[in-house]
Every structure is written in structure tokens, then in C-alpha cells.
Amino acid sequence: xxxxxxxxxxxxxxxxxxxxxxxxxxxxxxxxxxxxxxxxxxxxxxxxxxxxxxxxxxxxxxxxxxxxxxxxxxxxxxxxxxxxxxxxxxxxxxxxxxxxxxxxxxxxxxxxxxxxxxxxxxxxxxxxxxxxxxxxxxxxxxxxxxxxxxxxxxxxxxxxxxxxxxxxxxxxxxxxxxxxxxxxxxxxxxxxxxxxxxxxxxxxxxxxxxxxxxxxxxxxxxxxxxxxxxxxxxxxxxxxxxxxxxxxxxxxxxxxxxxxxxx
Numbered sequence: 001x002x003x004x005x006x007x008x009x010x011x012x013x014x015x016x017x018x019x020x021x022x023x024x025x026x027x028x029x030x031x032x033x034x035x036x037x038x039x040x041x042x043x044x045x046x047x048x049x050x051x052x053x054x055x056x057x058x059x060x061x062x063x064x065x066x067x068x069x070x071x072x073x074x075x076x077x078x079x080x081x082x083x084x085x086x087x088x089x090x091x092x093x094x095x096x097x098x099x100x101x102x103x104x105x106x107x108x109x110x111x112x113x114x115x116x117x118x119x120x121x122x123x124x125x126x127x128x129x130x131x132x133x134x135x136x137x138x139x140x141x142x143x144x145x146x147x148x149x150x151x152x153x154x155x156x157x158x159x160x161x162x163x164x165x166x167x168x169x170x171x172x173x174x175x176x177x178x179x180x181x182x183x184x185x186x187x188x189x190x191x192x193x194x195x196x197x198x199x200x201x202x203x204x205x206x207x208x209x210x211x212x213x214x215x216x217x218x219x220x221x222x223x224x225x226x227x228x229x230x231x232x233x234x235x236x237x238x239x240x241x242x243x244x245x246x247x248x249x250x251x252x253x254x255x256x257x258x259x260x261x262x263x
Contacts, residue, residue, distance in 0.1 A: 058262060065257040066234075071123040071149070074261060078117040081260040084155045085109045085213055085235040086175040087128035087144025088252030091189065091220065091228055092161035092207070094243035095138045098196055099164025101228075101240030103189025104131055104141045105172035106210035106217060107255045109235070110153035110180030123150040128157045130231055130252030133238065138163045139249075141172060141238065147255035153179035158210055158252065161189045161240050169193050172237060174210050187211035189237045190220065207240025209250060218250035 061074060073080075086107025093101050107128060128145030144157025156175035174186030187210035209217020209231050217236035218229030228241040231253030238250030 059260055060263045061261045063259040063261070065125045065127060066254065068126045071125050071259060073116050073119050076263050077261045078115065079113065079262040080116050081111070081113050081262070082149045082153060083109060083111050083213070083258040084147050084149050084153050084177065084180070085255045085257075086147045086155040086157040086186070087130045087255045088186070088209060088212060088217060088231040088235050088237040089143045089158035089160040089172040089189065090131035090133050090141035090238040090252045091209060091218070091240035091249035092141045092163040092192060093134040093137055093139040093249050094241050094246065095163045095165025095194070097243050099194055099243045100169065100192040100196070100207055100220065101134070101141070101164050101249055102161035102169050102171040102192035103207045103209040103217060103220060103240050104144075104161045104231070104237030104250070104252050105158025105174040105189050106186030106212035106231075106237050107144050107147065107157045107235035108155040108175035108177040108186045109184040109213035110155045110177030111182040111184075112153045112180040114152055123152070125149055125257050127257060128155075128255040130254045131157070131160050131238065133230070133248040133251040134160070134163065135248050136246050138165050141249055142252070143172070144175065144235070144252045144255065147257055149257055153177065155255065157255065158186045158189070158235075158237050161207065161237070161249070162192065164192045164194055164240070164243060166194060171207070172210065184213060186235060187217070187237070189217065189240070192220075192240045209237030209239050209252070212236045214256070221245040221247070
């Protein structure tokens with residue numbers, strides 16, 4: 001004969017309170033599949049305070065550094081994704097008649113995901129400057145500076161382009177990221193030329209600036225009417241300049257540090 005195990009000893013409504021349940025007593029193994037449904041959960045009973053801190057709630061905010069400064073972690077942020085890009089190099093000047101300066105190289109980029117849940121101090125941020133434009137004559141371009149996010153990761157700047165009267169007229173090389181989960185090289189600048197006569201008024205050079213992670217560099221000057229262009233995107237290289245046009249080369253664009261913040 002079956003024995004009624006409840007009867008008068010049946011549990012009264014709300015008689016099992018949290019104070020009567022030992023910590024960790026209710027485990028997943030003791031709950032049948034699909035036993036807890038939405039209708040069993042009171043509205044508002046599960047609050048943010050009851051959710052373990054290991055749960056990530058997605059992108060909350062960003063910080064962008066275009067000049068050197070200090071990163072301070074906002075309250076509630078556990079993880080950040082950092083993009084560090086070095087400065088672009090400037091293009092080379094023209095040299096002498098029929099010469100064309102080459103383009104500057106772009107800065108490299110490092111990308112890193114960092115657990116900052118235990119970070120109690122700030123992080124120094126350094127932004128690499130773009131290379132200064134080369135003045136008219138037989139002058140090479142200048143290299144861009146290194147950007148960094150504390151000791152976590154960094155990226156060197158691109159090198160400057162050469163002036164036109166140097167034979168090969170090779171474009172500046174791109175910088176390199178380091179310390180990141182992904183480390184990228186910046187694009188090289190376009191080559192110039194030595195003693196090559198291009199007389200068309202609007203003919204453009206190959207001396208374009210190198211492309212960075214964020215986009216292309218400045219164009220080289222035309223034979224006589226279009227000036228060399230500075231780097232356009234963060235960390236991109238400046239364009240070279242043709243002898244007939246004269247003037248300065250395009251400057252490199254400064255780097256950047258971009259921080260995505262996740263709860």
C-alpha cells in the first residue's frame with residue numbers, strides 16, 4: 001500500500017525561504033531539465049546585483065586619444081580592446097629637375113584585448129607625431145613617432161620618403177605593431193623617380209603616402225598644379241613632391257589610440 005508522504009506534513013506556501021537553503025545546496029544537477037520556466041520567476045526578482053561579475057554585458061563606452069594623455073578605467077569596466085597606431089612618415093622632397101620624391105610610410109598598429117578587472121591605477125598613453133613635411137630641395141621626409149598604451153602594446157611610426165635625386169627613389173617603409181594579440185605593419189609609401197621627365201600638366205606621381213589601418217595616405221604632387229598632400233587617416237604617410245611643382249612634401253598624419261570598454 002502506498003504511503004502518503006505529504007499529507008499533514010505538506011509544505012506551506014512560502015515556507016521554504018532563502019534562509020533555510022544552505023549555500024550551494026541547490027545545484028543544476030538537482031533541477032530537472034525545463035523545470036524552471038519564465039512563469040516561475042517573479043518580475044524583478046533577478047537583479048544586476050545577483051548576476052555574477054564574470055558575466056560580460058557588452059560594449060559600454062569608448063575613449064579616443066589623438067594626443068598623449070592618461071587612460072582611466074571607468075567604474076564597472078572589466079575588459080578593454082585597445083587599438084594603437086603609430087605616426088605616419090612624411091613624403092620626400094623633389095631633389096633637382098625631373099625628380100620626384102617618394103611617399104612616406106604609414107605607422108604600424110597593435111590590437112590587444114586586456115583584462116582590466118583588477119586594474120587600480122591609470123595607464124600612460126603616448127601618441128606618435130606625424131613626420132614633418134620636407135622642405136623644397138634634396139631633402140628626405142621625416143619618420144613618424146611611436147604610439148603606446150602603457151607597457152601593454154605599442155606601434156612604431158612609418159619612415160620618411162626619400163628625395164627624388166637618390167636613384168631608386170624608394171618609398172618609406174611602414175611601422176610595426178608589437179605586444180598586441182594582432183600586430184600589423186603600416187603600408188609602404190609609393191616610389192618616386194630620379195631624372196624622369198613627365199611634362200603633362202596634370203600628370204601625377206607614384207609618390208603617394210602609405211596606408212595605415214585606418215586608410216590611405218596623401219597623394220603625390222602633379223607635374224605643376226597639384227600640391228603634395230599630407231596623410232589623411234590616422235597614422236598614414238604624406239605624399240612626395242615633383243621638382244617642377246616645387247614646394248614642400250606632404251606631412252605624415254599623427255597616430256591614435258582607440259579604446260573600447262566592456263562591462
